[in-house]
Amino acid sequence: MADVPERPRSRSSSRVTLDDVARVSGVSPITVSRALRGARNVAPELKARVQAAVDELGYVPNVAARALASARSSHVAVLIPSLTNQLFVELLEAVQDTLAPHGFQSLIGVTHYDPAQEEALLRSYLSQRPAGLLLTGFDRSAGATRLLEASDAP
Structure with a gap:
């Protein structure tokens, strides 16, 4: 049986996190956050890498965490x-x-x-x-x- 890489999971919930996306896409968590928000200061190739990692991992942004961080x-x-x-x-x-x-x-x-x-x-x-x-x-x-x-x- 071939070794299948384990999907990265963080925390006890086994939910894929923004940090997991950052690790897989090879960028920082803040870059992932900016790319997912559509910030203009993220290069298109980085946005593509982040999106590929999101798709691969099945990442769903945590809007509660975003609301907590932004107070809105x-x-x-x-x-x-x-x-x-x-x-x-x-x-x-x-x-x-x-x-x-x-x-x-x-x-x-x-x-x-x-x-x-x-x-x-x-x-x-x-x-x-x-x-x-x-x-x-x-x-x-x-x-x-x-x-x-x-x-x-x-």
């Missing part, structure tokens, strides 16, 4: 009152069409016109350090207003 995620929280109103469905389509090309994902919350539900969703989504918030309506509970005022999310 790539998510935009969108709170709507209902999915049965076509206006809000069209709003979600437009939001997705606008955000996706820029690398953002939508976190969609449905409040059911309930201020307590809106406040709970806000508390949950703000804990994830969203890159932005999109809220419908003008009426907020006092708790939701305090959460928004304390938040630095656009």
Whole structure:
């Protein structure tokens, strides 16, 4: 039986890490990070090596780690009152069409016109350090207003 090189794994989770990609592609972890973010200061041949290592290893970036390092995620929280109103469905389509090309994902919350539900969703989504918030309506509970005022999310 031929020796099959073991796939590099780090940590106890056996998850392929950015360091594994760096090792296989022969570049530093910061170069891998910059290449995956599409930074302009990474040479095309390095980007290609990094992408080849990503494909070979099956690497999936850890967005939680990126959010922790940058204190901001790539998510935009969108709170709507209902999915049965076509206006809000069209709003979600437009939001997705606008955000996706820029690398953002939508976190969609449905409040059911309930201020307590809106406040709970806000508390949950703000804990994830969203890159932005999109809220419908003008009426907020006092708790939701305090959460928004304390938040630095656009």
